[in-house]
Amino acid sequence: MAIAANVSCHQEGDPVAVGILIFFLVLGGGIGLFTLKVRRDMRREDEEWARKQRELEARAKAIEEEARELEADDLRGRMLEVQSLMLPAWFDTFDNGLRDVANRIKARPDDLDLFVEGITVYHLVIEGVLATTGQRMILKYTEDHGLYPGFQKGFSLVEQDEHRHIAFGVRFLRDAIADDPRRGDTVQRTVAELVPKAAHVFCPPYADDPREFVSYGYHSSHIYGYAYRKLKRRMKVLGLEAPPPEELMPGPIASPEEARAAGMPV
Ligand SMILES: [Fe+2]
Numbered sequence: 001m002a003i004a005a006n007v008s009c010h011q012e013g014d015p016v017a018v019g020i021l022i023f024f025l026v027l028g029g030g031i032g033l034f035t036l037k038v039r040r041d042m043r044r045e046d047e048e049w050a051r052k053q054r055e056l057e058a059r060a061k062a063i064e065e066e067a068r069e070l071e072a073d074d075l076r077g078r079m080l081e082v083q084s085l086m087l088p089a090w091f092d093t094f095d096n097g098l099r100d101v102a103n104r105i106k107a108r109p110d111d112l113d114l115f116v117e118g119i120t121v122y123h124l125v126i127e128g129v130l131a132t133t134g135q136r137m138i139l140k141y142t143e144d145h146g147l148y149p150g151f152q153k154g155f156s157l158v159e160q161d162e163h164r165h166i167a168f169g170v171r172f173l174r175d176a177i178a179d180d181p182r183r184g185d186t187v188q189r190t191v192a193e194l195v196p197k198a199a200h201v202f203c204p205p206y207a208d209d210p211r212e213f214v215s216y217g218y219h220s221s222h223i224y225g226y227a228y229r230k231l232k233r234r235m236k237v238l239g240l241e242a243p244p245p246e247e248l249m250p251g252p253i254a255s256p257e258e259a260r261a262a263g264m265p266v
Helices: 002-011 015-072 075-083 088-107 112-144 149-179 183-202 220-237 256-261
Strands: none
Touching: 015 075, 088 112, 088 183, 112 149, 112 183, 112 220, 149 183, 149 220, 183 220, 220 256
């Protein structure tokens, strides 16, 4: 309507109306150009997305192919080969710890107290003490040495995910303990039994003494300190006191100040 009115004024030679008309023409043209640009960008994005999708599919196919070849090449045999290199702490943690509690849960799936023990083994100890510490140290090493940027990016996402898994475990345990405070004893007992064995996983095969060693250039006290503090913080969220570090870790732990001074994760 406004444009139509302006057109008639323009015919009468009104300079203001001419100005407004030009403004609308320019605006219309601008919107038209903008729409064309957005459409072109969207088309480009679609093409880019389709290209990436094709790449991902090709990569997935290649991995599938590789897995099939590995299977044909006796995957089980290779796993057993790796297993022969594993230290006793791995068996203590995963066979005697995790597999044992998983089998007991399978036999008594409705036993919530047993489930509390299982969640403690998996989320609080295996993920919370071992996985997150290992992930942080591996990432720190690659960052410190400027190695594998692609791996760094991907593995950082794995690390982020790990924190979500642990958050689920801690939330579950907090609710379970709120329902029945005696479950706090189960958590404490499981931690006290499993962590001293599991923490030996940090000790590399070439170390003479699990009390003190250097792994990937990092002193054991920093590795043990990081692992211990993570556990202590999460137990605090559950309203539980963590056993002292000398009862859980195979060697002394560095203080947060020492870790900070050494540029190590706290
Ligand atoms: Fe996880």
